Amino acid sequence: MQHPVLACRKVSRLYGARASEFVTDGHLTTDNVQTLQEAGITPAIFNVDLDIERGKTFVIMGLSGSGKSTLLRCLAGLTPPSAGQILFESKNLFEFSEADLIQIHRHQMGMVFQHFALLPHLTVLGNVAFPLEIQGRPRAEREEIAQRMIRLVGLEGREHRFPAQLSGGQQQRVGIARSLAGDPDVWFLDEPFSALDPLIRREMQAEVMRLQGMLKKTIVFITHDFEEAVRVADRIAIMKDGQVEQIGTAEELLVSPATDYVRAFTRDAPRAHILTARSIMTTPPSAGPFGGEVNATDRVISFARELDASSLPLAVIENNEVIGAIDRAMLLDILIGPEAQAVGA
Numbered sequence: 001m002q003h004p005v006l007a008c009r010k011v012s013r014l015y016g017a018r019a020s021e022f023v024t025d026g027h028l029t030t031d032n033v034q035t036l037q038e039a040g041i042t043p044a045i046f047n048v049d050l051d052i053e054r055g056k057t058f059v060i061m062g063l064s065g066s067g068k069s070t071l072l073r074c075l076a077g078l079t080p081p082s083a084g085q086i087l088f089e090s091k092n093l094f095e096f097s098e099a100d101l102i103q104i105h106r107h108q109m110g111m112v113f114q115h116f117a118l119l120p121h122l123t124v125l126g127n128v129a130f131p132l133e134i135q136g137r138p139r140a141e142r143e144e145i146a147q148r149m150i151r152l153v154g155l156e157g158r159e160h161r162f163p164a165q166l167s168g169g170q171q172q173r174v175g176i177a178r179s180l181a182g183d184p185d186v187w188f189l190d191e192p193f194s195a196l197d198p199l200i201r202r203e204m205q206a207e208v209m210r211l212q213g214m215l216k217k218t219i220v221f222i223t224h225d226f227e228e229a230v231r232v233a234d235r236i237a238i239m240k241d242g243q244v245e246q247i248g249t250a251e252e253l254l255v256s257p258a259t260d261y262v263r264a265f266t267r268d269a270p271r272a273h274i275l276t277a278r279s280i281m282t283t284p285p286s287a288g289p290f291g292g293e294v295n296a297t298d299r300v301i302s303f304a305r306e307l308d309a310s311s312l313p314l315a316v317i318e319n320n321e322v323i324g325a326i327d328r329a330m331l332l333d334i335l336i337g338p339e340a341q342a343v344g345a
């Protein structure tokens, strides 16, 4: 298997005057959160282990204060962990020299934050070309690349406007173009769209997915919105109080939540868009008759109408074989949720 682009190995970041008392040789001396808290320490992240695969979108979710930003800042090499290791391309990110780390930031990592942080005195073109200027690229080259990025995010014609002359969504597009100008391998997005209204937000999510489809970046994306996570993620890590509760695809989190906290997070999820035929079918398969066929990997939304209209169950097919069946009653379960049915909602 290919090695992950980024990985955390028992990573913790402690805040508090006495934090150093609990770290020896890069390891925490206690596994007990309460002990730390009693010493006035906030474990912003605590014993986090995860792998971020190349070319995939990894989403970090959790309530406010759960440690998402701290984890992202550690992964991006901006905040050193108190204990544990961050591996970037299998090397300890915090053992690179300062000069190497600067090069990694300039050439291999790109970032977009919630607050657009555009330079107000520079035009759109100037803002997008800015990281290339820092990289020391000649003017003609950086303007050519910047123009290309501006086209990529649909802002052509607005190159000479200043940030104050753009809407929030347009400003965020500039931020995206700027973060992509240096052609980073890893793209960090920290709640990039939470300041935008819902329609623009959806548009920007689609934009990120479109760019991801074209550019195949490794993306680390923070959000506290499960629907947003579902739209963009390959895998999702759910954080609580600095710890990772579970990592999985949206479907895995929905079908087998590891804790009540994860279950609560996924309660309002768009189930029909997430669940596949495989995860809701009954096995062993009945012999039929069937009202039709669906593939094991088809999402419920794609066959919901057909199932609703059919008096017979649908056969679930994999490798030309019937591996299960789905009937109409299951659809109700999925669409309104088993809990809602139980309380007669």
Ligand SMILES: Nc1ncnc2c1ncn2[C@@H]1O[C@H](COP(=O)(O)OP(=O)(O)OP(=O)(O)O)[C@@H](O)[C@H]1O
Pocket (backbone or CB within 6 Å): 015, 016, 042, 043, 044, 045, 062, 063, 064, 065, 066, 067, 068, 069, 070, 071, 224
């Ligand atoms: N520089 C700091 N000094 C002290 N405590 C900090 C510092 N940075 C973060 N913390 C604490 O660490 C915890 C995690 O914070 P973090 O910002 O990572 O959470 P978050 O999940 O990103 O929250 P939000 O969604 O509100 O941005 C919080 O309790 C926070 O108060």
